Amino acid sequence: MTAEHPQQETRTFETEVQQLLHLMVHALYSHREIFLRELISNASDAIDKLRFEGLKNEELFEGQKEGRIRLVPDSEAGTLTIIDNGIGMDRDEVVENLGTIAHSGSRAFVDRLTGDEDQDVELIGQFGVGFYSAFMVADRVEVTTRRAGVDTSLGVRWESDGTGSYTVETIERAELGTAITLHLKDDAREFLEEAELRRVVKTYSDHIPYPVVLEGGEGEETLNEASALWARPRNEISEEEYRNFYAHVAHGDTDPLTWLHFHAEGTTEYTALLYLPSQPPLDLWQPEARHGVRLYVRRVFITDQARDLLPTYLRFLRGVVDAPDLPLNVSREMLQSDQQVARIRKGVVKRVLKRLADMAENEPDRYRKFWDNFGAVLKEGIPEDSANQDELAGLLRFHTSKRPDEWVSLADYKAAMRDEQKAIYYLTGDDLETLKNSPQLEVFKKKGVEVLLLTDPVDEWVVMHLSEYDGTPLTSVAHGDLDLGELESEEEKQVEEATEADYGSLVGTLKDRLGEAVSDVRLSHRLTDSPSCIVAGENALGEHMERLLKAANQPVPESQPILEVNPDHPLVQTMKEIHGTDPADKRLGEWGWLLLDQARLAQGAPLPDPAATARRLSEVMNDLAGSGPSRIIT
Numbered sequence: 001m002t003a004e005h006p007q008q009e010t011r012t013f014e015t016e017v018q019q020l021l022h023l024m025v026h027a028l029y030s031h032r033e034i035f036l037r038e039l040i041s042n043a044s045d046a047i048d049k050l051r052f053e054g055l056k057n058e059e060l061f062e063g064q065k066e067g068r069i070r071l072v073p074d075s076e077a078g079t080l081t082i083i084d085n086g087i088g089m090d091r092d093e094v095v096e097n098l099g100t101i102a103h104s105g106s107r108a109f110v111d112r113l114t115g116d117e118d119q120d121v122e123l124i125g126q127f128g129v130g131f132y133s134a135f136m137v138a139d140r141v142e143v144t145t146r147r148a149g150v151d152t153s154l155g156v157r158w159e160s161d162g163t164g165s166y167t168v169e170t171i172e173r174a175e176l177g178t179a180i181t182l183h184l185k186d187d188a189r190e191f192l193e194e195a196e197l198r199r200v201v202k203t204y205s206d207h208i209p210y211p212v213v214l215e216g217g218e219g220e221e222t223l224n225e226a227s228a229l230w231a232r233p234r235n236e237i238s239e240e241e242y243r244n245f246y247a248h249v250a251h252g253d254t255d256p257l258t259w260l261h262f263h264a265e266g267t268t269e270y271t272a273l274l275y276l277p278s279q280p281p282l283d284l285w286q287p288e289a290r291h292g293v294r295l296y297v298r299r300v301f302i303t304d305q306a307r308d309l310l311p312t313y314l315r316f317l318r319g320v321v322d323a324p325d326l327p328l329n330v331s332r333e334m335l336q337s338d339q340q341v342a343r344i345r346k347g348v349v350k351r352v353l354k355r356l357a358d359m360a361e362n363e364p365d366r367y368r369k370f371w372d373n374f375g376a377v378l379k380e381g382i383p384e385d386s387a388n389q390d391e392l393a394g395l396l397r398f399h400t401s402k403r404p405d406e407w408v409s410l411a412d413y414k415a416a417m418r419d420e421q422k423a424i425y426y427l428t429g430d431d432l433e434t435l436k437n438s439p440q441l442e443v444f445k446k447k448g449v450e451v452l453l454l455t456d457p458v459d460e461w462v463v464m465h466l467s468e469y470d471g472t473p474l475t476s477v478a479h480g481d482l483d484l485g486e487l488e489s490e491e492e493k494q495v496e497e498a499t500e501a502d503y504g505s506l507v508g509t510l511k512d513r514l515g516e517a518v519s520d521v522r523l524s525h526r527l528t529d530s531p532s533c534i535v536a537g538e539n540a541l542g543e544h545m546e547r548l549l550k551a552a553n554q555p556v557p558e559s560q561p562i563l564e565v566n567p568d569h570p571l572v573q574t575m576k577e578i579h580g581t582d583p584a585d586k587r588l589g590e591w592g593w594l595l596l597d598q599a600r601l602a603q604g605a606p607l608p609d610p611a612a613t614a615r616r617l618s619e620v621m622n623d624l625a626g627s628g629p630s631r632i633i634t
C-alpha cells in the first residue's frame, strides 16, 4: 500500500462508461446471454497474453502452464464466477481497464450512441462491448485479480453495482489470473443452471482454444471443444462453428459476409482463417484502429498488432493467421522486417483479392454489399500496392453519369463505350448530386458518353495512380484542353475554329480584366447549356484535390483555374456584342467575374470573396430592375 494507492478507494466511472452501463442495465432480454461470451473471450485473451509473455519468462506461469477457464455457479449465494489463470491485472490496469473506455473500438461505439434506447441496444448486440456487459445480468460485480509474476500481496479487488462508481483495494491473492463474480439479478438466475450454461458456452464459446470447465454439483465438466478452430480440417467445421468463431474474433453478434479458410505450403507454411465482415467495424476510419487479424505461432497467440501482416487497405478483415515456422519468441518489432511475414502478406493479399474477384463475378449481390461497406477502403490499394494494381482495378466500382444508382466496373464501362471513344472519362467532386449536374458533363451528355463520377476523397489518389485500365487511358473531364478526338466530327471542328477567331478579342479582354485570378480564359467545347465552367491545367492538381489537401493541412502549390466560356450561350453572345461596340464597357469585367464565381459554385467550390460576388449580383439585378444604365439581358 502506498500513499498513491490507499487500501480502499472509491472512484467514479468515466462519463462514457456511465452511459454504457446505463444501457447495459436496460439491454434487451434476448441479448443478455452474450455477457458470457464476452467474459470468456476476455479470459481466453488473458491466457493468450500469459502464454506469450511466458515464452520469455517461464516463471510467470507459476507452475500452471495449461490455460483453463472455470465457471462456478453458486445457487445459494446467487452468484456465477468466471475464473481464469491468465495474465491478470495490477491495480493501475484494473483502474484503466475497468473504469474507463480504453479501446478505440468501444469509444467509437459510444460516439455512435444515438440516445434512442432501442437503437442503442441493437448496437450492443452487434458489436459487443466486453466486460461491462456483465451488468446486463448482475446488479453487483466483483473482480479479484493478480498479475502473473507479481507478489501475492499485490492482488486487487474491484467491486461495483454499475451505477456511478466502483471501489478498488489491494488484497492478498495466492492465485494468478482473474475471477469475476456476478451477483445475478433475480430475473437472471437461469445462468446458475448447468443446462443453460452448457448451452450458452456451446453456442458462443465452443471454439475457444482453452477448456471452459463447469464446476457443478456433479464435479467438473468441460463444456467446449477447446481446440483452435482454424487448425481443424475445413470439412469438419460446420457453418455455425465458423460463424461463432467470427463472433469471438470480431467481438460482435452479426454474421460475417463470408470467410476464407486455407492452408498454404511451400517456402512459408501458414494457415489463415479470414472473415469479411457484413458491417463496417466502428473504428474503420480511425487512424489507431485495432488490427483485426491475430497472429499465432503453432496456436500460441503472438499479437493482434502485426500491422505488417496485412496492408492497411485490407484492414476490415478479421481472423487468424497461424504461421508455425515463425520463431515462437519472435518479438513484435522483429515482425516488421521478417521475410516470412512479408511472404505471408503477399500470399494472403493474393488470396483475398482472388476471393473478391470470384465474389464479384459469381455473387454480385454479395459483392455489392461488400463494396458499399468497404469499397472506399479497398480503393486505397491502388496508390498503396502497385504490385496488385491490375487485380485491384478489376475490383473497383463507380457510379457514372448514365448509371448514377449502380456500381459499374471499369470492364462494364469499357464494354459500353462508344466506338469512337478512346478514353475512360471521370469527374471528381464532393457528392453525387453536384457531380450529376456539373456543367463539365454537358458535352458528354450530348454525345452520349458515360463519365465516372468519383466522390470518395481517396478517388483523387486512385486516378493519380491508375493512368489506364486494360489499355485505355483514364482522363479527367475537368482538366486540360478537352480533346474529344473522333467523338467530334470534322464539321464540328471547323465550326469551333471559326468561333475561336470570332470570340478571340472578347476572350482577350476577359483575361485582362480577371488578371491573376485565372491562369487563362478560353472558349469551351464542353458546355452546351451553362455559360461557363472552370477547369484545371493539364498538370495542375485540380480544384477538388486542392480543397482536400487544404482540409488535411497539406501544402498546396499555388494554381489558378482556367475559365472556359460557352460561345453558344446567349449571355456570352451578348457580351461579344457589347465588346464589339465598346471593348472598355465596364460590364464585361463585372460579368466576367460573375461567370467565374458561378462556375465555382456549380462545382461546390468556395468563393474567394463572397462579398464582392454579392455586390456584383445586386448590381446586375439593379440593372435588370430598370434603374441602371442598361437592360441588355432579357
Ligand SMILES: Nc1ncnc2c1ncn2[C@@H]1O[C@H](COP(=O)(O)OP(=O)(O)OP(=O)(O)O)[C@@H](O)[C@H]1O
Pocket: 038, 042, 043, 046, 084, 086, 087, 088, 089, 097, 098, 103, 105, 106, 128, 129, 130, 131, 132, 177, 178, 251
Ligand atoms: N479476465 C481478464 N483478465 C485480464 N485482463 C482482463 C480480463 N478481462 C478484461 N481484462 C482487461 O480489461 C480490458 C477491457 O476489457 P473489455 O472486455 O471491456 O474490452 P476488450 O476485451 O479489450 O475489448 P472488446 O470487448 O471491445 O473486444 C481488456 O482489454 C483487458 O486488458
